Amino acid sequence: MNSYDVAVIGSGPGGYVAAIRCAQLGMKTALIEKYSTLGGTCLNVGCIPSKALLSSSHHYEEATKHFEEHGIEVPGEVKVNLEKMIARKQAVVDQTTGGIDFLMKKNNIDVYEGLGSFVDATHIKIEGKDSGEIEAKNIIIATGSKPSNLPFIELDKERIITSTEALKLKEVPKHMIVIGGGVIGLELGQVYYRLGAEVTVVEYMDRILPTMDAGLSKELNKVFKKAKCKMMMSHKVQSVERKGDEVIVKAENKKGELVEFKGDYCLVSVGRRPYTDGLNAEAAGVKINDRGQVEVNEHLQTSTPNIYAIGDVVRGAMLAHKAEEEGVFVAETIAGQKPHIDYNLIPGVVYTWPEVAAVGKTEEELKAENKEYKVGQFPFRALGRARASGDIDGFVKILADKTTDEVLGVHMIGARCADLIAEAVTAMEFRASAEDISRYSHAHPTFAEAVKEAALAATDDRALHV
Ligand code: FAD
Ligand code: NAD
Numbered sequence: 001m002n003s004y005d006v007a008v009i010g011s012g013p014g015g016y017v018a019a020i021r022c023a024q025l026g027m028k029t030a031l032i033e034k035y036s037t038l039g040g041t042c043l044n045v046g047c048i049p050s051k052a053l054l055s056s057s058h059h060y061e062e063a064t065k066h067f068e069e070h071g072i073e074v075p076g077e078v079k080v081n082l083e084k085m086i087a088r089k090q091a092v093v094d095q096t097t098g099g100i101d102f103l104m105k106k107n108n109i110d111v112y113e114g115l116g117s118f119v120d121a122t123h124i125k126i127e128g129k130d131s132g133e134i135e136a137k138n139i140i141i142a143t144g145s146k147p148s149n150l151p152f153i154e155l156d157k158e159r160i161i162t163s164t165e166a167l168k169l170k171e172v173p174k175h176m177i178v179i180g181g182g183v184i185g186l187e188l189g190q191v192y193y194r195l196g197a198e199v200t201v202v203e204y205m206d207r208i209l210p211t212m213d214a215g216l217s218k219e220l221n222k223v224f225k226k227a228k229c230k231m232m233m234s235h236k237v238q239s240v241e242r243k244g245d246e247v248i249v250k251a252e253n254k255k256g257e258l259v260e261f262k263g264d265y266c267l268v269s270v271g272r273r274p275y276t277d278g279l280n281a282e283a284a285g286v287k288i289n290d291r292g293q294v295e296v297n298e299h300l301q302t303s304t305p306n307i308y309a310i311g312d313v314v315r316g317a318m319l320a321h322k323a324e325e326e327g328v329f330v331a332e333t334i335a336g337q338k339p340h341i342d343y344n345l346i347p348g349v350v351y352t353w354p355e356v357a358a359v360g361k362t363e364e365e366l367k368a369e370n371k372e373y374k375v376g377q378f379p380f381r382a383l384g385r386a387r388a389s390g391d392i393d394g395f396v397k398i399l400a401d402k403t404t405d406e407v408l409g410v411h412m413i414g415a416r417c418a419d420l421i422a423e424a425v426t427a428m429e430f431r432a433s434a435e436d437i438s439r440y441s442h443a444h445p446t447f448a449e450a451v452k453e454a455a456l457a458a459t460d461d462r463a464l465h466v
Helices: 013-024 040-045 047-066 082-106 183-194 214-226 320-334 363-368 384-389 417-429 434-439 449-460
Strands: 002-009 029-033 110-113 115-120 123-127 132-141 145-147 175-179 198-202 230-232 236-243 246-252 258-263 265-268 272-274 307-309 348-350 355-360 373-379 395-401 407-414
Touching: 002 013, 002 320, 013 029, 013 040, 013 082, 013 320, 029 132, 040 047, 040 082, 047 082, 047 183, 132 320, 175 183, 175 246, 175 258, 183 198, 183 214, 183 265, 183 348, 198 258, 214 230, 214 355, 214 363, 214 395, 214 407, 246 265, 307 320, 348 417, 355 417, 363 373, 363 407, 373 449, 395 417, 395 434, 395 449, 407 417, 407 449, 417 434, 417 449, 434 449
Parallel strands: 002 029, 002 132, 029 110, 132 307, 175 198, 175 265, 198 230
Antiparallel strands: 115 123, 123 132, 145 272, 236 246, 246 258, 348 355, 355 407, 373 395, 395 407
16 A cells, blocks of 8 residues: 555645645655546636636627727627637646646656545545555645535526536527626626626625625626626525526515516526535544534644645635645645744635735724724726726725724725735735835836825825826
8 A cells, every 4th residue: 555644635726735845845745636637626617717718708808899999990790709718718727737737747746536535544545547545644635615506506507507617608698697796706797798698696795795895896896787787786596497498586685575587597606615525534533514614723733633624625715825825834734844824814806807806804894893994095097007008997995004004904906906916915914004015116107006006095195196
């Protein structure tokens, strides 16, 4: 039987990064994945394919709606070839997952294809292409998550679908009803409205992106409304029924009335659930809590000390970069180091256009904590760079401690915010004040100048360009 210092179950961004870091630290490492391609949800049916379709549909929108204002004339009609667009997405996925195969070889990590299940706390049975049993001193559970569903919805995966199917549709829906105005619903809703679908978003809470700062929800809601999407907030879905090629969604509104929506596709995007099916965690004494998450302490150690868990299968944000941080954290912990993760500084990004990005506390959270804070906000439309490219929607908002000026949260919506948020994370990691940000140089003309201006506004209400 092959013996390892560490065996990792699951090859998503949590698992494969943990395996690389373990190998870098000199540990003999195995990685077990039940599918034939590595990379987990993120690379196969999550981050990467969704961003590929967002980029392709953005190009289409630019060509059909914005080229003209830039003086670009396209002779003839610009058309979508969905089959080709989906094939390109798959090529991007294949190239990216292939890159993980290369990284495993480069780091001498043994990869086993098959379902991993615990025999006991140091042995894992593998069922699949590489069937057998391996032994490991330490084990990292990185089994990720699957789409969750509402108990009364039967997902037929043809017309009543999850994100996985929405990434490979064969036609552009005529009317896509999106249940859940969270990250998946908005990113994929935007892909399909750009490609010509009518889109209705049915959300249970009173705003989209309910966990983000309310100012961002409001601004993105405007963008969707401008694109003629129906944004049905405070609607509790009661039933979803398929009749031939039609899908009928019934939801109760705030007044208690039953409202009916008819479409040809329904995307169910109401969150994801931790995935431990078939893992046989009990055999190793690993506790699963009543939310289905593997229970971990502050060292990401499970109830069995040599077994750790990371990523979507444990508490916290279900984000690829959070899973990666935890993968590195556990590898370094096993190696005897003392790593640290500040969960408050894990940024959240929605890759719509304009992009939405945030780090730290929201205004709602600061109010709930009775924290006294100042706000500095700056609109992109006041920037030369934004006007030059025609991306003038959105703003950067900086929240800083009223007394010390320390930055407590940064919330932004606009062009390139997914990348701009890195500056805010860096500043907050070094506990910068708003004045610190306002005093270092930002290249001109850039979108990043909005961060400096928002910092100036927060420092002393002295933004220069508004
Ligand atoms: P996963 O990526 O889910 O990987 C778990 C792996 O474990 C899977 O490959 C699974 O097959 C395998 N596995 C499970 N059980 C076993 C077993 N018993 N034996 C062997 N293998 C097993 N996050 C972002 O940060 N940015 C984004 O832009 C983003 N976009 C997304 C878009 C979509 C449509 C979706 C669905 C998700 C998106 N996410 C995004 C979330 C991100 O994909 C997850 O947070 C991330 O993949 C979690 O990583 P993980 O390693 O914990 O688990
Ligand atoms: P989510 O939690 O972001 O959004 C789910 C939405 O569904 C919420 O707004 C919620 O209020 C709503 N909802 C719940 N029950 C409902 C009901 N009965 N009727 C109507 N609405 C209801 O979940 P998601 O969009 O499915 O995404 C799942 C996970 O994947 C998220 O945790 C997210 O972090 C991750 N993800 C991240 C990215 C990114 O980082 N860009 C992209 C996609 C997915």
